[in-house]
Amino acid sequence: MSTSARSTSVGSATGAPVATDGARPATSTAVRRRSRRRRTRWVGLAFAALPLAVYALVVLVPLGQSVQYSFYTWDGVSTPSWAGFDNYRSFVTDPVLRSTLGHVLVLICFFALLPIVLGLLSAALLTRTKQPGMAVYRWIFFLPQVMTTVVIALVFKRIYAPDGPLNTALRAVGLDSLARTWLGDFTWALPALGLIGTWVTFGFCMVLFISGTSAISPELYDAARTDGAGPVREFFAVTLPGLRGQLAVALTLTITAALRTFDLVWITTHGGPGTSTLTPAVALYKAAFQNPQVGLAAAIGVVMAALCLVIAVVITRVSERD
Amino acid sequence: MYVRFPDAAQGANGVKMSVHRRTAAAVAAAVALSLGACAPGGGSADKNDTPATVSTDVAAAGDVTLKLTNFWGGAEGEWIKQVVGNFEKKYPNVKIQATTEDWGQLNSTLNLQLQDDGGPDIATANNGWQSLGTLAKGGLVLNLDAYAKAYGWDTEVPTTIARQNRFTTDFTTMGSGSWFSTPMARTSLIGLYYNADKLKSLGIDPPRTLADLEAAAAKAKAAGEVPFEYGSLDSSTTVLLGVQALLADKKKVNDYIYGDPSVKATDVAMTDAIALTKKWADAGYFPPHFEGIDYQTAVANYVGGKGVFRWEYTGSLGLSAQQQGHFGYVQLPQQSGSGTVGVGAAPGAMVISAKSKHPDVAAAFLDYLMSPEAGQAAADHGLVPAMSPDVKVPAQSLSLTDESAAAATLDSDDGYVPYFDWSSPTMLDTLGQNLQLVLAGKLTADKFTAAVDKDRDAFLAGRG
Numbered sequence: 139m140s141t142s143a144r145s146t147s148v149g150s151a152t153g154a155p156v157a158t159d160g161a162r163p164a165t166s167t168a169v170r171r172r173s174r175r176r177r178t179r180w181v182g183l184a185f186a187a188l189p190l191a192v193y194a195l196v197v198l199v200p201l202g203q204s205v206q207y208s209f210y211t212w213d214g215v216s217t218p219s220w221a222g223f224d225n226y227r228s229f230v231t232d233p234v235l236r237s238t239l240g241h242v243l244v245l246i247c248f249f250a251l252l253p254i255v256l257g258l259l260s261a262a263l264l265t266r267t268k269q270p271g272m273a274v275y276r277w278i279f280f281l282p283q284v285m286t287t288v289v290i291a292l293v294f295k296r297i298y299a300p301d302g303p304l305n306t307a308l309r310a311v312g313l314d315s316l317a318r319t320w321l322g323d324f325t326w327a328l329p330a331l332g333l334i335g336t337w338v339t340f341g342f343c344m345v346l347f348i349s350g351t352s353a354i355s356p357e358l359y360d361a362a363r364t365d366g367a368g369p370v371r372e373f374f375a376v377t378l379p380g381l382r383g384q385l386a387v388a389l390t391l392t393i394t395a396a397l398r399t400f401d402l403v404w405i406t407t408h409g410g411p412g413t414s415t416l417t418p419a420v421a422l423y424k425a426a427f428q429n430p431q432v433g434l435a436a437a438i439g440v441v442m443a444a445l446c447l448v449i450a451v452v453i454t455r456v457s458e459r460d
Numbered sequence: 461m462y463v464r465f466p467d468a469a470q471g472a473n474g475v476k477m478s479v480h481r482r483t484a485a486a487v488a489a490a491v492a493l494s495l496g497a498c499a500p501g502g503g504s505a506d507k508n509d510t511p512a513t514v515s516t517d518v519a520a521a522g523d524v525t526l527k528l529t530n531f532w533g534g535a536e537g538e539w540i541k542q543v544v545g546n547f548e549k550k551y552p553n554v555k556i557q558a559t560t561e562d563w564g565q566l567n568s569t570l571n572l573q574l575q576d577d578g579g580p581d582i583a584t585a586n587n588g589w590q591s592l593g594t595l596a597k598g599g600l601v602l603n604l605d606a607y608a609k610a611y612g613w614d615t616e617v618p619t620t621i622a623r624q625n626r627f628t629t630d631f632t633t634m635g636s637g638s639w640f641s642t643p644m645a646r647t648s649l650i651g652l653y654y655n656a657d658k659l660k661s662l663g664i665d666p667p668r669t670l671a672d673l674e675a676a677a678a679k680a681k682a683a684g685e686v687p688f689e690y691g692s693l694d695s696s697t698t699v700l701l702g703v704q705a706l707l708a709d710k711k712k713v714n715d716y717i718y719g720d721p722s723v724k725a726t727d728v729a730m731t732d733a734i735a736l737t738k739k740w741a742d743a744g745y746f747p748p749h750f751e752g753i754d755y756q757t758a759v760a761n762y763v764g765g766k767g768v769f770r771w772e773y774t775g776s777l778g779l780s781a782q783q784q785g786h787f788g789y790v791q792l793p794q795q796s797g798s799g800t801v802g803v804g805a806a807p808g809a810m811v812i813s814a815k816s817k818h819p820d821v822a823a824a825f826l827d828y829l830m831s832p833e834a835g836q837a838a839a840d841h842g843l844v845p846a847m848s849p850d851v852k853v854p855a856q857s858l859s860l861t862d863e864s865a866a867a868a869t870l871d872s873d874d875g876y877v878p879y880f881d882w883s884s885p886t887m888l889d890t891l892g893q894n895l896q897l898v899l900a901g902k903l904t905a906d907k908f909t910a911a912v913d914k915d916r917d918a919f920l921a922g923r924g
Contacts, residue, residue: 211922215571215598299757300749319752322693324900408694411751411896427568429885430594 201443208437213430225437235438238418241328242397245417248332249339249396254388256336257343258381262373264344265351276348279341287338291405294334295321298406321407327415331402339395343388350384351377386457393453394446418442508596508629510603510638511819516610518551518824525555526822529573529580531563531808535775539646539841543834547825554821567591574600574813581816582825584808585641587624588882589634589919592809596640597631601811604639607823617643617830617847620714620876624805632923634882635718642826643806645835647846647867649774650702650803651791656858658685658768659788666788670706670795673769677745680768687745689767691753692899695892699740701803701880702771704733706792710801713877721920725912735905738898751899763787774844774863775807784842784857791866801875802866806846839864847871884919887912 208225212218228235260279264272282290297304298320305317320330358376367375400419403409409416409424418438426435515521532540537560544556559580561569567586573579574595585592585601595601608614613622621643628637652673654666659676662683667673677687690699704713707729716723725731740746747753747767762770763777770777779787793800810829812822828834835848844863845851849871853864870876881888894911897903903911 213594213597215594215600295754298752300752319693319749322749322751322753322896324902408892410693410695410893411900412893412902424889427564429590429889431885 204436204439204443206436207433208440210433212432214432215430218433221433225434226441228434228437229441234413234416235418235421237413238416238421241415241417242399244328245332245335245396245399246393248329249335249399250389250392252336253340253343253392254385256340257347257388258373258378260344261347261351262369262377265348266369276341276345280345281341282338283342285338287401288405290334290338291402295406298330322411324411324414327407327411331399331406331415334402335396335399339392343392346384346388347381350381354380382457386453390450390453393449397442397446397449508599508603508638510605510607512606514606514610514823515820516824516827518821519553521553521818521821523553523555524818524821525557526581526816526818526825527579528556528558528582528825529566529570530558530560530584531566532584533560533562534778535841535843536807539838539843542837542841543829546833546837547828550828551821551824554825556825571595571598571600574815577815579813579815581813581818581822583811583813585811587641587805587809587878588885590882590885592625592641592811593627593631593634595811596627600814601640602814602816602819603629604642604812604823604826607827608639611823611827613639613642613827613830618871618874618876620710620874621647621806621846623714623718624876624878624882625809633719635714641809641811642830643846644808644810644829645831645833645845645847646807646838647774647804647844647870648807649791649844649863649866649870650698650705650771651774651789651863651866652702653762653770653772653777653859654788654790655762655765655768656786656788658765662768666790667792668790670792673792677740677769678743681743681745686747686767687769688740689758689762689770690746690750691755691758692751692896693754695896696755696758697880697888697891697895698771698773700733700737700891700895703736704729704880705801705803705877706795707732707736708801708877710794710799710875710877713801713880716916717878717880717883719883719916719920719923721917725909725916730912731905731909734895734898734908737895738905741899751896774866777859779842779859781842781857784859787859789859789862789866791869799873799875800866800869801873801877802870803879804867804870804876805878884916886919887915890915 210218211221296302300319308317321327362372362376398419399417403415403417403420407415409420422435422438425431530540544558548554585595623635625639625641626637627634627640662680664676667676680687712723713728716728791800791802810826812819816822832848835845835851838845839851839853842860844867846867853861894908898908
């Protein structure tokens with residue numbers, strides 16, 4: 139306020155003694171306002187400068203370095219040699235690295251699609267009528283989300299063990315033929331890992347959708363019911379469109395989580411048996427820290443970052459379209 | 461990563477676009493800037509010359525403080541503490557500050573620590589190209605030839621152990637050339653453990669040959685025991701490599717691992733070894749569902765009394781003093797009958813930082829680590845001593861008595877072969893992954909051997 143008062147008074151002091159032209163004061167005010175806006179912007183940038191500098195230092199510079207490393211063959215110590223696109227090409231030429239992308243697709247089904255479907259279903263069921271103990275359900279299902287992955291992985295390693303609870307339960311009900319070494323089985327190891335992801339992200343999706351549903355205007359439901367819609371019709375006509383924002387959030391977070399899967403695999407199977415559960419993040423870790431292939435590791439990282447970015451952008455764009 | 465959610469995207473479309481565009485421009489600028497700079501760091505002038513003048517007179521060096529970074533915990537940690545104490549007592553002018561880090565942690569950061577001016581003078585590296593070779597090539601660790609000459613390491617250390625520490629200075633070959641690290645008066649072998657109580661109750665003598673072992677395994681299986689405690693969930697390769705050492709020619713295995721392209725994996729009995737492993741698996745000699753059992757569980761099971769035999773690295777069972785009386789160890793002789801060959805190496809390669817200001821004192825400490833005193837200290841802590849023929853081992857410890865005897869045999873037979881995964885940085889993964897495929901019946905023994913060759917040959921080709 140004081141700034142504006144001062145600038146007005148300055149304006150009138152330097153302005154013509156007598157306002158002969160009606161338009162003139164208006165124009166100069168506009169100029170002044172624009173310059174004030176410009177100053178405000180500079181002040182804003184000055185405030186943002188430090189965080190921006192930190193961001194550049196800890197995010198942009200390493201990002202740039204990773205991109206740079208990805209074009210070299212480098213053991214991390216001795217002189218690097220230029221590799222061109224060779225590191226990126228290995229996604230095509232190396233069958234093992236290529237297979238990691240397929241594994242990620244499977245994991246996306248388990249980390250993103252399945253939990254979202256289950257989350258929508260449970261949210262629709264739980265919000266239709268007020269149930270006693272709702273908060274307890276929510277708390278129980280959300281719990282995996284706040285647990286450390288290491289703990290979850292160790293627990294499930296025990297559950298999936300040859301004589302673990304899962305096989306014991308299967309044998310107890312006479313399903314001996316279904317009991318197997320889940321994490322040591324070439325066919326079942328990846329789905330078994332995927333189900334851990336489903337268990338973790340399901341509660342998160344559910345809580346997100348429940349809060350989203352409660353924000354939908356009850357009048358829409360009343361209107362739908364008046365028009366004679368049943369529960370299924372109501373879900374597709376009112377609930378689902380109303381949850382578009384939450385769906386975008388859930389998809390983005392769960393898909394990127396699937397892409398980045400590392401600790402779960404590292405603790406349970408190390409990418410085995412064979413390479414049947416190897417993910418890009420595990421391949422990256424092995425290349426960067428176990429075998430001196432820093433360039434390849436950087437290329438894997440860049441590809442993963444690019445995929446995450448593309449997925450986020452696509453989901454945002456699609457969900458915003460009317 | 462800049463991720464925006466629809467809830468937050470309430471602003472006008474134009475504003476949003478310009479924010480996106482500006483972020484993109486900033487990223488592009490940052491990328492362009494870093495790309496504009498020259499090649500990535502490292503690549504300091506490769507200084508691989510050995511010091512011109514060296515002194516073995518530690519007492520004359522004045523007051524010296526050395527930093528030692530190692531990856532030894534537990535009994536090994538106690539051992540190094542005692543050895544450091546003994547050395548400081550011998551040379552009161554020397555102080556050694558020892559730091560212990562987790563094995564994986566140290567392996568992945570040692571190259572950075574050695575580039576730091578305040579980094580360690582002495583460190584434990586991992587043999588092979590993956591760690592030691594890379595450090596030597598980058599000029600981060602000292603060429604020790606002058607010290608090898610001054611202390612006579614060339615004559616005192618068994619050739620098959622000495623080779624594990626040598627690289628040619630053009631860094632095309634491991635196993636010959638200059639010394640870049642030293643072993644110590646300890647060793648880590650792969651061999652066969654047996655549960656002495658079980659053998660007694662089954663009426664079987666400890667096996668002396670591979671044929672004995674197969675007969676014993678069949679007898680144990682018939683009696684309802686698990687012959688070999690083993691789990692392949694995290695691709696343990698000890699069975700395979702233990703068996704290979706019994707079947708393969710010592711010189712050829714060494715040549716293969718040290719990168720002689722004319723030797724192929726079939727020449728080092730890889731196909732026979734994997735076929736025998738698979739045969740044992742098919743015969744039910746491994747525990748039921750072994751493919752779902754991880755390494756730790758298998759070790760715990762064995763120590764807890766499941767299984768009769770186990771192929772294992774010495775010292776890895778973590779036997780208590782009391783348990784050591786109930787487990788024995790054999791280094792089986794070669795099937796051909798020509799002496800004993802075993803997979804073995806020092807449990808760490810001792811390096812001196814190229815930045816160390818007191819390399820003479822550091823080298824004296826490395827020499828002391830190979831002394832019989834250090835070997836006796838190892839035996840006192842229940843660790844397997846090497847290069848110490850007169851070492852005294854507590855008689856009640858069956859496993860340590862056996863292990864020490866095995867090391868002594870390998871020392872005198874000069875019968876060490878290195879860990880097979882030194883042949884290329886990715887070999888451990890290749891062995892483990894393909895072993896799981898073979899055990900699941902998804903890969904033949906021949907294809908396994910071909911995959912091993914392919915991995916090593918690709919590495920040799922890449923190194924030029």
